[in-house]
Amino acid sequence: MKLTEITxxxxxQSQSLAAAFLARKIQSDQYLALNWHLDRPEQWxxxxxMVSRLDVPLVQHDQDCQFCLPMPALAVLRKWMSQLADPELxxxxxxxxHNHQLIWQAGRFSYDLTTKPLVYGILNVTPDSFYDGGxxxxxxxxxxxxDAMVGAGADIIEVGGQSTRRDRFEEVAxxxxxxxxxxAIRYIHQYHPEVAIAVDTYKAPVLKAxxxxxIDIANDVHGFQDSEMRRLVAESSVGLVTxxxxxxHDYDNLTADIHHFFEQRIAELTGMGIARERIALxxxxxYAAHRDGYQDFAxxxxxxxxxxxxxxxxxxxxxxxFAKRLFNLDKKDRLPATLVAETYMALAGGRxxxxxxxxxxxxxxxxxxxxxxxYWTRPTQPTPKI
Numbered sequence: 001m002k003l004t005e006i007t008x009x010x011x012x013q014s015q016s017l018a019a020a021f022l023a024r025k026i027q028s029d030q031y032l033a034l035n036w037h038l039d040r041p042e043q044w045x046x047x048x049x050m051v052s053r054l055d056v057p058l059v060q061h062d063q064d065c066q067f068c069l070p071m072p073a074l075a076v077l078r079k080w081m082s083q084l085a086d087p088e089l090x091x092x093x094x095x096x097x098h099n100h101q102l103i104w105q106a107g108r109f110s111y112d113l114t115t116k117p118l119v120y121g122i123l124n125v126t127p128d129s130f131y132d133g134g135x136x137x138x139x140x141x142x143x144x145x146x147d148a149m150v151g152a153g154a155d156i157i158e159v160g161g162q163s164t165r166r167d168r169f170e171e172v173a174x175x176x177x178x179x180x181x182x183x184a185i186r187y188i189h190q191y192h193p194e195v196a197i198a199v200d201t202y203k204a205p206v207l208k209a210x211x212x213x214x215i216d217i218a219n220d221v222h223g224f225q226d227s228e229m230r231r232l233v234a235e236s237s238v239g240l241v242t243x244x245x246x247x248x249h250d251y252d253n254l255t256a257d258i259h260h261f262f263e264q265r266i267a268e269l270t271g272m273g274i275a276r277e278r279i280a281l282x283x284x285x286x287y288a289a290h291r292d293g294y295q296d297f298a299x300x301x302x303x304x305x306x307x308x309x310x311x312x313x314x315x316x317x318x319x320x321x322f323a324k325r326l327f328n329l330d331k332k333d334r335l336p337a338t339l340v341a342e343t344y345m346a347l348a349g350g351r352x353x354x355x356x357x358x359x360x361x362x363x364x365x366x367x368x369x370x371x372x373x374x375y376w377t378r379p380t381q382p383t384p385k386i
Contacts, residue, residue, distance in 0.1 A: 001043070001089040001386075003081075005096055006033035006066065022068065028307040028349060032074060032096070036065040046386045050080055054375055071100065072115045072372035084386055102351065104312045105277045106239025107216025109196045111155075113312045113351040116369055119361050120198070120354045121154035122318065125180045128163045128170060143187055150192045152358035156217065158198035159184045161206070164221045174205035181206075185213045198241070204228035211236050221245055221284070223265050234272040241314055241352075242269070243282040246295075254295060255302045258283055262309055280352055281306060282314040286321060296322045300341055304348040315342055315350035318357070339364055 011023040011033070025031040036047055040063070047065050051058050054077065058067035069077065078093045097114075104111045104118075111118060125142060127134045136142040149157055161180035162172055172180075181199060188197050198217035199210040207218055207229060219241035224230050233240055242265045244258050251257040262281050270276050283303065288295035296317075303313055323329045323337035335357055342353055342361070346368060355361045 001039055001084075001086050002037045003089060003092040003096060004035045004037065005099075006035055025068075028304045030071060030304065030307070030349065032069045032071060032100070034067055034069055034096070036067070038063040038065065043386050051077075053080075053377060070372070072369075073375065074100075075115075076373055076375050086386075102310065102312060103277050104239055104280055104352075105237070105275060106156075106196055107214075107237055109216055109239075111312075115372070117315075117346050117351045117353050117365055118155045119153060119358060119365060120156040120158060120314070120352050121149045121358050122160070122354060122356050123149065123157050123184060124160045124163070125184055126161060126163050139183060142184055146184065146187060146192065149358050150195055153362035154195060154358045156196040156198055157184075157188055157192075158200050158217070158219060158354070159188075160200035162201060162203070164200065164202070174203050174209075177201065177203065177206045178209045181210065182213065185210065185215060189214060196239075198239075202226070202229070204232060207232050211238065217241065219243070219282075221287070223261070224269065225265075230269065230272055233269075234274050237278075239278050239280060240269065240274070241280045241282055243287075243314075243316075244284040246284060246288050254298055255305050258299075259306060259309075262306060262311075266309065266311070276311070280312040280314055281309065282316055282354075285317050296320070300345055301348075303345050303350055307349045312351040313349055314352040314354055315345045316354040317341055317345070318355040335360065343368065 008023050008026060011019045011026070022031070022033060026033055036051070038044060038047060044060060044065065048058065051065060051067050054069065054073050056067050056069055058065055074097055078097065081089055081093055100114060102113045104113055123136060123146065125136055127137065136145050146157060159181045161177040185197055188195060196216040197214070198219055199207065199215050200219045201207055201210065202220050202222045204226060210218070211232060215238060217239040218233055220229055221243045222245055223242045224233065224240065244261050266276065266279060269279055283299045285296050285299045288299070300317070306313055318338055319331050319334040322341070323334040327337060329337060339360060342350070343364060346353065346364070353361050353365070
C-alpha cells in the first residue's frame with residue numbers, strides 16, 4: 001500500500017468551486033488531500049474504518065481511498081498506520097510529513113513549527129514600553145522575572161532595550177540600549193542555556209553587540225530594510241523576525257500589500273545568502289496606517305493568507321490596543337481578549353506567540369495541541385486487519 005498527495009496541480013485542473021476551496025486549504029498548509037492506494041479491493045472496509053475514526057470526508061475510487069485531513073491529524077494517522085507493518089505505507093506517509101515540515105533555524109536552535117506554536121516571551125528593560133515599561137530595570141527584578149518566564153515554559157525570551165510603541169517613546173542612543181540589554185542576555189546564557197535569546201532592535205550597532213553576546217534571534221520592526229542590518233544577519237546564523245511596518249503608507253488591498261512586502265523581503269534576504277529556514281514573518285498588528293482598529297482585525301483574520309510563503313508567522317498582539325478600542329479595557333485587563341485572539345490566529349496558522357503572559361499562553365498551546373490530536377478510540381479497540 002502507499003499514501004500519496006493529491007496536489008494543487010491536480011485540483012487546478014478542475015473548474016469546480018469545491019476544488020478551488022480545497023486548493024486554498026491545501027495552499028494554506030491547514031489540510032492535506034491524500035490518496036491511500038490499496039493492494040487489494042478487499043482491504044477497503046478496514047481502511048475505511050481507520051480513516052473514518054478521523055472524522056473526515058472520504059471516497060472510494062476502485063483501489064484508492066481519497067480523503068482530506070487536517071495537518072495535526074497526520075501524526076495520529078501515521079501512528080495507526082505503523083501498526084500495520086507495511087514498510088511502503090510507513091515510508092510514504094513519513095515522506096509526506098517531511099515535505100510539510102515548517103522548520104525555523106534560529107542560532108543554536110532548530111524548531112519544528114509544523115503544528116505546534118512556540119511561546120516567545122517579552123522582557124522589556126525599558127522605562128517606557130507600553131505594558132511592562134519600568135518593571136524590570138532593577139537587576140534583581142529582571143533576573144527574577146527571567147527565572148519565572150523560564151519556569152512557566154517560555155521557549156524564547158526576547159530582550160528589548162528600546163521601546164517601539166507607536167507613540168510616546170523616547171529613542172535612546174545605541175550605547176544606552178546595549179547597556180540595558182546586556183545583563184539580561186548574559187544572565188540567560190549563564191543560567192538558562194536551554195532558552196533561545198532574541199533581541200528586539202532596529203539599530204545596527206545594537207544588533208552587532210548582541211550578536212557578539214551570542215543571541216539566537218533578531219527581531220527588526222523595520223523588516224531589515226537597512227542594509228547594515230541585513231549584512232549583520234547575513235554574516236551570522238541567527239533567526240530573523242521581519243515585520244511589516246505600515247507607517248504612513250496607505251493601500252487599497254491590505255492583504256496583498258503585506259504579501260508583496262513579505263515576498264520582497266524574503267527574496268532580498270535569501271539573495272544575500274540567508275537561508276529561507278531562518279526567516280519568520282510578522283504582520284505588524286498594532287502598526288497599521290489607519291488606527292481605527294479594523295486593520296488590526298483584518299490582519300488577525302487574514303493570517304492564513306500568508307501560509308503559502310511557508311515561513312513561520314508571528315502572533316504579536318499581547319495586550320495591544322485592539323482590546324481597548326473594542327471593549328475599553330485597560331492594559332491590565334486585556335489578557336482574556338488577547339488569549340481569544342491568539343487562539344484564533346494559532347488555529348489559522350500562527351506559529352510564534354509573542355507574549356507577556358507565559359503561563360497562560362503555555363496552557364493555550366497545550367490545550368490546542370490536545371484538542372487537535374483528540375481522536376479517541378477505546379484502549380482495547382484493535383487495529384483493523386488489512
